[in-house]
Amino acid sequence: MKVTRPVVILLAGLVLLSACQTKPTPPKPDTTPQPVITVDTSKVDAVKKLQEEVLALRKKAFDLEAPKLTEQEWNEADKHYVAGTSAFETNDLDTAKTEFETAKPLFTALIQLVLQRGAEQNQKLADEAKQAAIDLKAQEKSSELFAKADELYARAQEAYKNGDFETAKALYDEAYLYYDIAGKRSKALSVRDRIVELKFENMDNGNFNLAEEKLAQGDAEKDPQKARDLIEESLLRYNLVLQKGWELQAGSKKQDTLTVKAQADSIKAAVSLREEYSTALAILNAANEAYAKGEYEYAAMLYSQAQQLFAAIYQKAAEKRAKAEAAMQAAQQKQQESQTIIDEAGAGGN
Numbered sequence: 038m039k040v041t042r043p044v045v046i047l048l049a050g051l052v053l054l055s056a057c058q059t060k061p062t063p064p065k066p067d068t069t070p071q072p073v074i075t076v077d078t079s080k081v082d083a084v085k086k087l088q089e090e091v092l093a094l095r096k097k098a099f100d101l102e103a104p105k106l107t108e109q110e111w112n113e114a115d116k117h118y119v120a121g122t123s124a125f126e127t128n129d130l131d132t133a134k135t136e137f138e139t140a141k142p143l144f145t146a147l148i149q150l151v152l153q154r155g156a157e158q159n160q161k162l163a164d165e166a167k168q169a170a171i172d173l174k175a176q177e178k179s180s181e182l183f184a185k186a187d188e189l190y191a192r193a194q195e196a197y198k199n200g201d202f203e204t205a206k207a208l209y210d211e212a213y214l215y216y217d218i219a220g221k222r223s224k225a226l227s228v229r230d231r232i233v234e235l236k237f238e239n240m241d242n243g244n245f246n247l248a249e250e251k252l253a254q255g256d257a258e259k260d261p262q263k264a265r266d267l268i269e270e271s272l273l274r275y276n277l278v279l280q281k282g283w284e285l286q287a288g289s290k291k292q293d294t295l296t297v298k299a300q301a302d303s304i305k306a307a308v309s310l311r312e313e314y315s316t317a318l319a320i321l322n323a324a325n326e327a328y329a330k331g332e333y334e335y336a337a338m339l340y341s342q343a344q345q346l347f348a349a350i351y352q353k354a355a356e357k358r359a360k361a362e363a364a365m366q367a368a369q370q371k372q373q374e375s376q377t378i379i380d381e382a383g384a385g386g387n
Contacts, residue, residue, distance in 0.1 A: 084130050087137045091118055094144035101151045110150065114143035152202035156193070159209035163190055166213045170220035178223035186215035211261075218265045225252060225272040228279055237282030244281070248274030283333035290340035291328065294321060297347040306354035313353070317346035 095118055104111045121136030167186065170176075175183045193208035229248070232238055238245050248271045255267035298321065301307075307314040324339030 080130055084125060084134050084137065087134065087141070088121065088125060091121070091137050091140050091144060094141065094148065098144050098147050098151065101148065101155065103147055103151050106151055106154060107147060110143070110147045114140050114147055117143065149202060152206055156197055156202045156206040156209055159206050159213060160193065160197075163193075163209050163213040163216060166216035166220065170216045170223065173220045173223040173227065175216075175219040175223040178226050179219040182215055182219035182222065186212050186219060189215060214261050214265065218261060218268060221265065221272055222252075222255065222268045225268060225275055228272065228275040232275060232278050232282065235279075235282060235286075237278055237286075240285050241278040241281040244274045244277045248272075248278065280331075280333060283337055284331075287324075287328055287333040287337035287340060290337050290344065291324070294324070294340045294344040294347065297344050297351060301347050301351040301354060304351065304354050304358055306350045309354050309357055310350050313346065313350050317343050317350060320346065 095115065098111065098114070117136045117140035121133045121140060124136060125133035167190070170179075170183060170186075189208050189212035193205045193212055196208060197205035225248070232245065251267050251271035251274065255264045255271060258264040258267055301314070320339055321343040324336045324343055327336035327339060
């Protein structure tokens, strides 16, 4: 059957109409007003400031080595700081504020405790340095430095008594430094006096002159740390001069001892005076061991003792030998005289 054009158009229209009727209607937008979340910035700033204050205290306690020196107290304070930081990051401001307010006095007390212990430790070091300086006669040889140390020590005690442990700690440390300088300077002067007494200056002239220069610079230096470095250098140089002097002295005494020993050996003193010779030889061997170890002053002393013993042994052995020879000669003379008498008597009988 032939379909006419109007019918086709009608069918197409029906299909289009059907499609339009089945398409879903889009939803209407939600126009309900949403609640506005407001943040109290002043409260946030206040908690933030509190956190920064606690953090500064925490850093100071850490720098003072509180985790090592007062582990239990540190852990308690830090626990509240960590909890407060965690709460602040989640915007739980009330909890953060409570935790920071708990941590703040704990860190403050912790710092005071560490400073107090530090002050006490520095006082102990200062006491030890003071006694060492006294033993080295620093009150006489380095009186100005010793007096400065005493002044700082007295101020430290006053600060400690007033509960200012931070100031006390610093002052005790400074007092220790001045006591140490006074002691080392006094020791340097004592070594220098010994060098002059023994006339060792020219045995190591370069180090002696450098020691003199460093000591003068140390006395003129205003910075105590630099002054101590200079005086330590001076002491080192003086000790090198003294060591060199004793080394040369010991070497010289060793040769003298061996010369005297050779004289004793030439008359067989080891046989005639066995016990005394063994003692002298033992001291000589000990001197050689000390010399090999670099203990030159001790070696020089031992060489001197051995030399004196060998000299006495030689003298005693020589006298003993001379007596024996004299007795032998006397016996020979007597025997000769006796033989002469016999010979004369025999001649008279003929």
